[in-house]
Amino acid sequence: MGCYGLGVSRILAAAVxxxxxxxxxxxxxLIAPYQICIIPPKAGSKEEGAGNxxxxxxxxxxxxxxxxxxxxxxxxxxxxxxxxxxEANRLGFPYIIVCGKKALQDIPLIELHTxxxxxxxxxxxxxxxxxxxxxxxxxxx
Numbered sequence: 001m002g003c004y005g006l007g008v009s010r011i012l013a014a015a016v017x018x019x020x021x022x023x024x025x026x027x028x029x030l031i032a033p034y035q036i037c038i039i040p041p042k043a044g045s046k047e048e049g050a051g052n053x054x055x056x057x058x059x060x061x062x063x064x065x066x067x068x069x070x071x072x073x074x075x076x077x078x079x080x081x082x083x084x085x086x087e088a089n090r091l092g093f094p095y096i097i098v099c100g101k102k103a104l105q106d107i108p109l110i111e112l113h114t115x116x117x118x119x120x121x122x123x124x125x126x127x128x129x130x131x132x133x134x135x136x137x138x139x140x141x
Contacts, residue, residue: 016092025092029116035070036061036136037093039084041100043077050103051077057097057110057129061136089115089122095136102126 012031019026027033038061040054041047058073072093074084081100088096098111109126112135116123127135 020092024090024115026115027092027094029094032092032094034072034093035067036095036097037072037074037088037091038097039074039081039088039099040077042080047081047099047101047104050099050101050108053103053108053110054097054099057099057132060133064137067136085113085122089113096122097132 015028015031016025019028029035038054038058040051041049054073058071061067061071062069074088076084081098085096085098092115094114094116096113096115098113100111102109102111107128109128110132112125112127112132114123114125125135
């Protein structure tokens with residue numbers, strides 16, 4: 001049996017070192033600890049009604065086979081959405097879903113932030129519920 005000094009911890013460290021920026025970790029999608037972080041609105045804010053949508057999204061996305069156990073619901077409702085978004089970006093979640101004021105519109109829109117690039121800029125889109133599911137299913141294949 002040969003050992004080439006190439007262990008799991010060394011591979012993880014090398015991947016994070018190569019992909020990360022000065023202010024944020026960037027995990028390769030296949031080895032990220034979690035795929036999605038869902039951020040509901042702050043408690044007591046005008047957008048608080050969108051919290052139900054965040055719970056609904058968590059339940060539905062958790063039922064998808066390729067996402068079971070790969071979703072985090074950020075329940076620190078005492079913090080603002082912006083602060084939690086900044087922390088989620090810094091921790092390197094490949095996808096961040098925000099249920100904010102756009103989720104309360106007549107046609108609810110969910111913000112999807114993608115953190116797969118090597119720069120500090122989050123790529124964001126506003127999607128409907130069905131578009132979000134389509135996007136996440138297409139991206140998994």
